[in-house]
Amino acid sequence: MKFRVEREVLADAVTWVARGLPARPPVPVLAGVLIVAEEEGTLTLSAFDYEVSAKITVAADVAEAGTVLVLGRLLADISRNLPSKPVDVATDGNKVAVTCGSSRFSLMQMPADDYPTLPISPTASGHVDGGLFTQAVAQVSIAADRGDTLPILTGVRVEIDGEKMTLLATDRYRLAMRELTWNPNATDASHLALVPARTLSETAKALGASGSIEVALGSSAGGDGLVGFEAGQRRTTSRLLDGEYPKVTSIFPTSVDTEAVIKTSELVEAVKRVALVAERNTPVRLRFTDGQVAIEAGTGDDAQASEAVESTLSGPEIEIAFNPQFLLDGLGAVGTDYSRLSFTQPSRPAVLSGQAEQDGEADTSYRYVLMPVRFAS
Template sequence: MKATIERATLLKSLSHVQSVVERRNTIPILSNVLIEASADGAIKLMATDLDLQIVESISAQVEQAGATTISAHTLFDIARKLPEGSQVLLHAAEGKMLIQAGRARFNLSTLPRDDFPVIAEGDLPTSFELPAETLKQIIDKTRFAISTEETRYYLNGIYFHVSDEGQPVLKAAATDGHRLARVTVPRPDGADGMPGIIIPRKCIGELRKLLDEVEGSVAVSLSASKIRFGLGSAILTSKLIDGTFPDYSRVIPTGNDKLLKIDPRSFEEGVDRVATIATEKTRAVKMALDRDKITLSVTSPENGTAAEEVSGAFQGEGFEIGFNARYLLDILGQIDSDLVELHLADAAAPTLIRENDRSPALYVLMPMRV
């Protein structure tokens, strides 16, 4: 294999591909990127961790078609340090690859392409397109609630499913048992009858990075066990989490009759300030609700106390409730409007948080004892 590629093109593509590769691998070939040059002037770069696979196509001057695999992180680091604007020659033969740019030459070991594992997609019966901006919004407003607890593996991703509520919709939800985030968007053509799927956290992270460079729509194809995203020059394929996502609709409160309307920025800043003295054990921030003011306070046995008043419109009888400050800040960080609604019941019941009743995103937060 012999090809010449512009350094910027190679670097951009490698930055996408190498991030799928795990730093520590017991199987040496999984540390490598597959480089496949075809006679028509295209190079395919592929990386996998056996659960997630990315393929990116870039244009190059190909003198000799062929394929080999080489350490992904090493090649990325080399490409990063090569002079800007340089042309990079890749020449693979007899178990070695020569990488040359300007006066720099590297000779690296390769592994045969036949050993490189490829995820077999099988049949992907459901196909539809989603605008890249919609997919970004779904991910940004839900992924902070994905559980990191490995024992509850079925919560380690975002759950996508379709439903009919007066009109056909696609819903995405994530929860870790303490908070829930859900986004509802109009159902795209072709998504009817799709199975409920859980997309793993790592796939979500890689997908979000790639979405920044996609304009227009993303082609989505899926089955009950695999999903594929077509993102311009890149194709991301992932296995799905094999588990059952809990019926989260049961925890979304419908009868919370106490309503607090508040400016999310001043609320967020107030929570952030009083939480400065909170320790890991006492992450709780207490909210005392009154007609026209909310008093936020934190009591820490080690550090002392902090309190701040924030103005807000509250309907209902005054009471006190506590929340994990970090979880509350995560949710408030997703609110784009200048008003947020908190629908409360009592100090022990889950609280519903949203911009308004037309907002596509909805959050549920469990209170803490304070």
């Protein structure tokens, strides 16, 4: 095998496929990136860990077609640090020579014949705007569980109903749901999938700048239990999580007694400051009265802090307490100048949504439900 490729093209391609390589692969070959050079001038790089696959095709000047498997992270580090000149890659016995200007590297070939076959992506279901999808995934994935106690809660529930896509995640302490419009290939499209949150988040960030992302949730030979994403020449699949996701939409309150509208940035800064004195796992208290919300943390002989932020209140006054980081996660996700907090009782879940203007309508396409924390009165 022998080819020449631009340094930026190689670095971008290797970084894309190597991003999900396992730190401790169950078998050594899974630490590799498979490179296939075709005579028609294309270079295909692939990686697979039995859960997530990634593949990218780029243009190259191929002098001799062939296939090699080399350590992915090492090749990514090398390609990112090469000078900005064309890169020559060629096999030399059981090694792979990488030359760029006066830089020369010699990498060991791994046994390509032992590398597993990449899964076949399901049939394409439709496409979605890359920027919109990336934002929606970021808003929802913050609420996914990061532990392994309940693996099913580490996923994002993706539901397709015609042109409506609904993303939902929860770790039992908060719940995030985002509804968006996408472009299905069939107007009566109906799919339900549970995608690992970390994989979905990384994929959305990596593909979002491409303008449009093709989503594959349909079935195909060998594609069951998979979700596929494609943008440009980048393609990735992920194995879906198995199990029945809990029916958590019942957590959304059916009625609202009190609503408060606050400038998002002001509340974020105040909560950050007050939370400095909050010991780990202790809440910050929010007291909503006419015209302001008072934020407090710390009691008794401990360090204490308080701050007040202007707020517009409708309904009875209320005092409620939240985990400060969970509250900040939600405020950071709404993406609007103002935030609306809706309450029923201090012991019941509160709903956070965004709105563009102080006197405007709430944007309920994104809702973040936060469980309150009991506090000593």
